[in-house]
Amino acid sequence: MQQIISTPAMNTSPLKSVLQRFPFVPALIILIALVALNGFFQPRSLSFGSITGLFSTYLALMLLAVAQTYVVFSGDIDLSVGSIVSLVNVVIIVLMEKWGGGGLTVIAACLVGILTGLACGVANGIMIAGLRLQAIVATFATSIFFTGLALYVLPVAGTPAPEAYWMTYGGTYFGIPFVFYVVAAVAIVLGVLARMRLTTQMLAVGDDAMAAFQTGLPVTLIRIKGYVLCGLFSALAALCITGDTASGDPLVGGKMTLYSVAAVVLGGSALSGGAGTVTxxxxxxxxxxxxxxxxxxxxxxSEWQNLVQGLAILTALMAGILVSRGARA
Amino acid sequence: MSTETAVSVTAAPSKAIEFLKRPLVVALILIVALLALGEALSPGFASAEQILRLLVVASVMGIVAAGQNLVIIGGREGIDLSVGGIVSLAAILAGNVMNGAESGILPAVLVAVSVGALFGLFNGLGITLLRIPPLVMTLGMLGVLQGLLVVIRNGIPSGRAAPALSQFVTQPLLFGLPGIIWLWIAIGLFMAFLLKRTVFGYRIYAIGSNEQAAFMAGVPVKTIRVGLFVLSGVFAALAGVCLLGYSGSSFSNVGEQYMLPSIIAVVLGGTPLAGGKGGYTGTMAGAVLLVILQSILTTVHIDESGRQMVFGATLLVLMLFYGRGRAMRG
Structure with a gap:
């Protein structure tokens, strides 16, 4: 840490160029430290089973953080991601119940769920990029709307997911838990997206929208695409959370919105846009x-856990920002 | 996003249209229209006592929005997400300090306001000295506050409001208006004076529209910004005490419902989130507008789901009236 803080004066230090290329390195260091601490206090937390558990619980938040990243890239924000998760969760639960819960119907329900997420993303994109509403307040308004829709689809929490669904999510195939197949598939998709022109365009818009516009980039369309990607990954997050909780809850995602923003910032992306990585x-x-x-x-x-968590996250947020600014300045 | 280079090509509209497009005017027209709609849907909605009840609810929202408004005008993506947590914390602390006793009101207000100011100070220092973006700093602080609330609720019983405080909030005090409405009017006058007649007020607009230029002109940018966040904490704490008086006892996370709506009230009042512009009169109208809208939706008999959908959609339509960004033209 001290080394990193003391280097900004030297423009060409190798450390700084590494940080510029891989802005998530400070986060990675924090992550490794946390893994070590977890292992120290509870050696079993490093076992394969525990790590699988960690992934199956937090895969939804990881995907939601990815969703948030794509709008943050172009300088926007989406406070409706949690409500999209809730909406998709109840949509697939209700459809799977209605259609009988067999293998094919589960897949069909998931597809409808993904389409729902995409539609939410398109709506957000049109509101913010198309009609030029302010992202924070407009996505808050759409989140109220989406929550209303979710409550309409399923007024009270409790409908269980069919066995076929959560057995698959929690199952093991060829010796590897299902969640790791999901992780691998997501990693490939994200790798492809990172190499696509769209990512560079979104970052360009976030860096300086006017300059991007004057270079001839379709700024509005690019921002809408960001929101559509956001809707897509929010829907995928919903599929994971449904696998984890195995039930429908019209308010399940509400608390996750702010965590997704925190995760993006922890990962070294600038909320003002133009700089960041999905990793x-x-x-x-x-x-x-x-x-x-x-x-x-x-x-x-137990009563102190939330406070300690809050303090730890605040500290990590502040440390992350200080270090990544040292690298960018 | 820099829009300085965008050139407005529209011809100057007539004065009447210009007047009608002012956010405050739009909000006032909408308020009257919504009251008429409410009266049509359920007779008695726009009766004097009903309107007074709405104003009491709106004043709590308006007091939170006062601090939010200052922070937003101060610019640099100014926003305070921690207000919800401060409202809850202030309500629970004040409830415990007074615990139903009239003599405890003053100490309770002092404790609540000091705690609000303290958290505002933390926010301000993180934002200015460490240059953490306001959204991130206050979001992190919200997490800390929520954790603190869990600890406090486990340790001490939920306190009670003193009867005098409840009376102040709910019963007529002077000319038929409850004390809290007078308090809100006083805050409105204070804000107008602060923003339009003091050096501090001018400097808020200065740092909000161009922080660099203000700094060059010798404005103590950091001190002012810290002050804005402290004021935001103080206003949120005051609202928390009022909320305690309104509900009689403090219960969990009462303040959460004020976090984002306080920002909406500011935006509906015509203060853009970009900062450097706007005022509090519009925000007051925005708070009233929000509360009337919510009240109409609870009056008509529709499900919670329909209520939320209509509320969300209406907010979006309202935002289309004003608060839109400028189009990009080459």
Whole structure:
């Protein structure tokens, strides 16, 4: 840490160029430290089973952090991601119940769920990029609307997911838990997206929208695409959370919105747009998950856990910003 | 996003249209229209006592929005997400300090306001000295506050409001208006004076529209910004005490419902989130507008789901009236 802070004066230090290329390195260091601490206080937390558990619980938050990243890239924000998760969750639960819960119907329901997420993203994009409403307040308004829709689809929490669904999510195939197949598939998709022109365009818009516009980029369309990607990954997050909780809850995602923003910031992306990585956000989401489990393993009394978590996340947020600014300045 | 280079090509509209497009005017027209709609849907909605009840609810929202408004005008993506947590914390602390006793009101207000100021100070220092973006700093602080609330609720019983405080909030005090409405009017006058007649007020606009230029002109940018966040904490704490008086006892997370709506009230009042512009009169109208809208939706008999959908959609339509960004033209 001290080395990093003391270097900004030297413009060509190798450390700084590494940080510029891989802005998530500070987050990675925090993550490794947290893994070590978790292992120290509870050696079993490093077992394969525990790590699988960590992933199946926090995969939803990781995907939601990814969703948030794509709008943050172009300088926007989406406070409706949590409500999209809730909406998709109840949509697939209700459809699977209605259609009988067999293998094919589960897949069909998931597809409808993904389409729902995409539609939410398109709506957000049109509101903010098309009609030029202010992102923070407009997505808050759409989140109220989406929550209303979710309550319409399923007024009270409780409808269980069919066995076929959560057995698959929690199952093991060829010796590897299902969640890791999901992780691998997501990693490939994200890798492809990172190499696509769209990512560079979104970052360009976030860096300086006017300049991007004057270079001839379709700024409005690019921002809408960001929101559509956001809707897509929010829907995927909903599929994971449904696999984890195995039930429908019209308010399940509400609390996750702010965590997704925190994960993006922890991962070294600038909320003002133009700089950041999806890898960082994934690490940020894992940091939040590991802080939660560490607070538990250290033996914090239950009523103090939230406070310690809050303080730890605030500290990590501040440290992350200070270090990544040192790298960018 | 820099829009300085965008050139407005529209011809100057007539004065009447210009007047009608002012956010405050739009909000006032909408308030009257909504009251008429409410009266049509359920006779008695726009009766004097009903309007007074709405104003009492709106004043709590308006007091939170006062601090939010200052922070937003101060610019640099100014926003305070921690107000919800401060409202809850202030309500629970004040309830415990007074615990139903009239003599405890003053100490309770002092404790609540000091705690609010303290958290505002933390926010301000993080934002200025460490240069953490306000959204991130206050979001992190919200997490800390929520954790603190869990600890406090486990440790001490939920306190009670003194009867005098409840009376102040709910019963007529002077000319038929409850004390809290007078308090809100006083805050409105204070804000107008602060923003339009003091050096501090001018400097808020200065740092909000161009922080660099203000700094060059010798404005103590950091001190002012810290002050804005402290004021935001103080206003949120005051609202928390009022809320305690309104509900009689403090219960969990009462303040959460004020976090984002306080920002909406500011935006509906015509203060853009970009900062450097706007005022509090519009925000007051925005708070009233929000509360009337919510009240109409609870009056008509529709499900919670329909209520939320209509509320969300209406907010979006209202935002289309004003608060839109400028189009990009080459």
């Amino acid at each position: 960082g956000s994934l690490i940020g989401a894992l940091i939040i998950g590991l802080i939660n489990s560490l607070v538990f393993f250290v033996g914090t009394p």
